[in-house]
Amino acid sequence: MTCRGSVVGRIGRFLGVTTGVLLGLFGAVPAGAQPIYPVPDPDPFYAAPPDLAAHAAGDVLAVRAMPPVPAFPGTSVTLVKFRSTNSHGDPIAATTTVLTPFTHVADAPLLSYQHIINGLGTQCAVSHVLYTGDPDKAVREAPALNALLLRGWSIALPDHLGPQFAYGAARLGGQITLDGIRAVRRVPELTLGRSPVTMAGYSGGGMATAWAAALQPTYAPELEIAGAALGGVPMNLETMVRALWTNPHPAFGLAMAAAIGLEREYPERLPISDYLNGRGVAARDAMANGCVNEILGIGAGHSVLDYAASTSLVDDPEAWKVVEDNSLQLFDGVPTMPIFEWHSPTDPLIPVDAIVDTDRRYCAAGVRLHSQLTPSPEHLSAAVLGMPAMVSWLDARFRGEPAPSDC
Template sequence: MAAAAAVVTGTATTAAAQPLYPIPDPDPFYAAPPDLERAEPGDILGVRPMPPIMAFPDTAVTMVKFRSTNSAGSPIAATTTVLTPRGHRPDGPLLSYQHIINGLGSKCAVSRVLYTSDPNLQVREAVALNAVLARGWSIALPDHLGPTFAYGAAKLGGLITLDGIRAVRKVGELTLAASPVAMLGYSGGGMATSWAAALAPKYAPELPIVGAAEGGVPMNLVKMTEGLGYQRHPVFGLALAAAIGLEREYPKQLPVSEYMNPLGLLLRDQIANGCTNEILAAGAGRSVLDLANSTTLVGSPEARAVVEENSLELFDGTPKMPIFEWHAPVDALIPTDSIDNTMHRYCAAGVTVQAELFPSPDHLTTAVLGIPSAVNWIDARFRGEPAPTNC
């Protein structure tokens, strides 16, 4: 549902309403330094060791702050958390894992969730990540929504992912300077992963990325917005969160708050710092018509351009690395034809693509079914085996 950015509707009756940004994290480590503009993408802005995490035994934890770039091309400070297993060898494999983040506030950051009892991390993610750590790989977990938690801004996630990889390879004590790198992510994490793969040839061509595994990726936010339309939906909260997040990243092109009615502003304020459960509860069963001032969506060229800019199916760049892609044949949350179209375009451009279907009852089950195959595919890339293709 990641792009009901077109919640902008009708004529504005609340023209004074401005984007609502998240409360800044109280930890000063997350803050941008005053000389940020002097740093280059991927430059280290801060490093600190972190306490052990119960879910990952025998693993050292390091947080790295680095300079990245937002959707407008301006410098931002971003963070990533590196897990280093006891069995790590200098210059051993590095996996950048883009976690699923359905959130608008700092408490939703992966670097924060790692130290909570979040069931998604402890049950689903920890099992997969511990299997990776057991192989001796280091894992980077970027906070890929950026400092304003611009949920829905898919291209931003790709930029932060690449700069996070750049940064951790520069931290001497992590001994990753010559490490081969792979990327993995599903759903929202798959958005960041797939965009990083597509942007890498021009944005970070120096990175030795051996492959990217991406699953359940929302690859066309225009289709998702049009598919949602005016109907009520049980997970409409995610669409509302995407509208709020995209407004934070594109406040002039997509002034969502100006076009919300009082209920819309109330719900916006309610979830502005919320994570998955709060967002889903607030938006359950609602629709665009409940929150906006008109019965018709505005055909704003500027608003549509934002949604198109974050739709990978419409992006003309292609990866140079091998791609492993998986999804369910039918997925109630995402248009799978957009995935198929994008993979066909990659194949036509000469990209080595292995695309797999995993019949599944729902979106998240597909993640669980596909991750073992994705990890084994990445392992083969780290071993230098030629990537298979079913283009």
């Protein structure tokens, strides 16, 4: 029996009723419901080396020249493995894919672009998705990124969910992003050692970008980053969780995937699996190695009440602390680099008030912040509508122009 079952047993003895009665009231906990991790990547390149702990954050662990990617003609592709840090300060091996245009000159601009990765399986990593040929897993921003490659920029695409694919662990994504920038600048053949650097991303990729910007002053103070563009960022996971708590939603699968991912990163503090009923465990197992389409299909129209044997975890302060620790609105650090932020004013997927509040806090702290509302009424089209302004803003940062501010 799980620890929770033991607690229920003690309560039962105190009240003079059987454990079975109480478990019937609170919901039976499936036996052996432990966190479920992704199937390890079959490519040994992704594995952590035995001497990982001897390396510093951002150290290059391995470099591999990759085949051309049809979606990005006129570029060479390099996969870089590097040492990063998980949410507990422990070393991990992470990867980033660098697209280098054939027109590249030494120390030309470098953009770290954090792609949306709505997945729990290793095959959902950008470094794999580039080669799938599956239109449902394509890099949808390829047209915009190709325009930047034509300008001579190099583009790094980090696998920012980490080796456990801890979807939802946003702070982790920020650290991997920063260490990826450190690493690619240290690969001699990429000739990016003195390149000016910017970052960008939307939605989950925007979350990794935003955390990287906020963490840079303390996590990577030696990095000089000219600016970060972030769009559609889920700034407050706690607000999102509470909004989806009992309400069936077509995108509930993403919320459940975030819970699974956070449990992977914080198994002791957020033991989601202990609180699932049989249907919940089945859904979790079906999602465990899935990418966005599988995750959305499994969770569509469901809510926590469909999958929870008990909702008592909602009263656990340690569980909420995990969610808070990955909510940028609640993080007291602020960027020192200029920020461009865009979003839909009526986004139904993310709490817009959390974005507005974070923007105000950054302005009050002296951040050079330019915020833009898109005419889109929803989440995904706002990404596309904000791209031209994002590119223009990034280009101005590389030219050294003073960053605009709405503050």
